[in-house]
Amino acid sequence: MFYMMEDIGSFVSWFFVTGDPLIYGADVAITLTSVAIIFVLTFFGKWGWLYREWLTTVDHKRVGIMYIIAALLMLFRGGVDALMMRTQLAFPNMEFLAPEHYNEVFTTHGVIMILFMAMPLMFGLFNIAVPLQLGARDVAFPFLNSLSFWLFFMGAMLFNMSFVIGGSPNAGWLSYPPLSEMTGSPGVGEDFYIWGIQISGIGSLMTGINFIVTIVKMRAPGMTWSRVPIFTWSVLSSCIAIIVAFPVLTVTLALLFLDRYLGAHFFTMDGGGNSMMFVNLIWMWGHPEVYIVVLPAFGIFSEVVAAFSKKRLFGYGSMVFAMLSISIMAYFTWLHHFFTMGSGANVNLFFAISTMIIAIPTGVKIFNWLFTMFRGRISFTTPMLWTIAFIPCFIVGGMTGVMLSVAPADFQFHNSYFLIAHFHQVLIGGVAFGYFAGLYYWWPKMFGFKLNETIGKWAFWIWNIGFYVCFFPQYIVGLDGMTRRLSSYSWDTGWWAMNFTSTIGGFLMGIGFLFQVWQIAHSIKFMEKDTTGDPWGARTLEWSIPSPAPLYNFATTPLVTDRDDWWEEKERIAAGKMPKDKPRLEPIHMPKNSPIPFIQSVCWFIVGFGLVFHWLWIAIPGFIGIALTLLAHSFNYDTDYYIPVDEIRQTEANAGRSV
């Protein structure tokens, strides 16, 4: 009996992460939050609501909202990771985080910010805006869309769980072998990494397919390719990159798992394995990945800059061409992440030049945005402020990128803080600023009320000042020789002043985030309702319908005759001409809700958890669950229904519209 208790004790201390007060704090916080959520749901009798309206929904607008909520939570977690690192580096010889803990924190910071913050925020905006811009009822495959979200969600939960159970991964955000092999990382952290990303990656791949089909096949009548809104074009180019890049990630992670689980020799140091092959493979996904997240941001800036300059976007055709060429060229630059591998001068030369070439279409866009603003009637709303701030930020980020692309010089910059400053500048300055702009821009369409502009402007300025204070010193300290992933440094390095400044900037950005939280809370309390459906006076079809959009989006399918069709329609009405005729109301065909995406994703979670711990007795039931849910869906022929005309008329009347 005593031995059994001891066994259980040692199992528990291995299974749960112990010994660190920060993690005990997190344990308490997680337990309290879970209890609070369960209590609130039960007390207000909201379980049925949660199930009917959210867990089983296949409505693209709700899926989008869930993506965005999850992404903001992940932004908080990734941000806390960042501030922990900045605290550790604020002074030489700090003892806030132990070196092993620091390794975990920079690993999870990178993974969460790219895969569980940027990606879902992007997918959320895809879901909110694309079907509405196209004049469509939903995405092409609403069921699959819901499945994509839940797979992402379960993958993210699995990854985050490693924090308190089993231990976090600590081999960097791309988990290079041999460190990530069993020999270097015998714990379960790397397996959490593999399965968390693998499961959410399958979801991302399906979203890519879904939106390509939606954009190619479901445009409203009359919406020829030259009339497709620019954000939708950016989504198409991003999705093309997704379907080509994500299968490579799937294979790479699967091979790493085979190495770890079955003792294969793909990337090991012995048995003929080749660890540099992993680095090549992961960057064949990883480099397109950064374009995958930045292209939609370019699309958002293009929409915002045209809407708030009250002008048609300058250079629409060149913008489309630039985005598509970026999504293709993205595949020919991956090796610039490791010029130091030693592939020889000719290989490095090829990738150096391809990297410089890809800067050209980006430069074209910058001029297009500037010319759109030129002589426009600019209104400085929050979406526009983020767009204007993005331009100089991205120019500096792009220029330092071109510096890094010079292969011989890269031998100096490689893995230094110069690189860290560069990619944060393009990823925060490009991606995060872009998604903030998009979030502010489409917020009224999502929820039917506007966000408070005054607090939003405070958040904007604090964020931006914080950004430059945080990252400009990092360029300098990088040139001074400070390398990345360093958990501590001594006084005689001379790096203190720059690091301390950088930490101040980091915390300023944290305060900026708190202002955004306050902005949302304040706006919910003092709700400023959008009754027009077009609060910004914008240009594309999503603004022609009420806010928030009704379940079926468009009561009657719009007939598109122009680029910026809604703007042209408003101009026609202003000029005293007749608005376009609307077709007669007809019953609208809609997909039925389904619990299967949620259940199947839970099964994936179970599979992932079982394989992380190499416990087949957990993984196999999970696999059986997946098979059963697949069959259940395949055998279900009752997947759709019609919304009757009366109901449509009623909904439209409630929104103050006559049909």
Added chain:
Amino acid sequence: MAHAHNHAFAHEGGHDGHHDLEELRKFGFWIFLITDLILFSTLFATYLVIHENTAGGPDAKEIFELPGVIVETFILLTSSFTSGLAVLAMNAGSQKGLVGWLIVTILLGASFVGMEVTEFLKLIHEGHTIHSSAFLSGFFTLVGTHGLHVSLGICWITALIIQLSRYGITEVTQRKVHITSIYWHFLDAVWIFVFTVVYLMGVM
């Protein structure tokens, strides 16, 4: 039911103002196949990089037995042909012919998988496992992934046969037959590359 599906998303628009949900799904499946093709390409590339790294163990010449693989190849090629015959029978409106040829297809597929499993077990029995060398890791993974795809295809077509017996040839089941058939031909094409790159180039 078929009628309802025919009108599915009919009001979505599109160039002719009329959408066919089943066409949409077929198009989606083609895009999925692109992703699957890239998945296999990555595995092929990996295999080609490491296939000479035998770590002192046997190389391709020593362990591959071509006659069995050639039989496997002919079985799979024939199954691709019979899956084509199933589609022709469906187009001719013959449910019996359709189901019959689908059954022949999965039986051929099952014997292909059976032979592959036998080959794998024999290798493992001789001590050549995924653990032995990078070459064998690449071999088992590439060929095994293809075999897994074929096995999934068998389950999928089996489920489809049950649905056909329940609902007959409708717009929905027609689309499903088309998609499984495309999938099956795709696996056949991938196998041609496996046969050439892994086996033929291996023993030459």
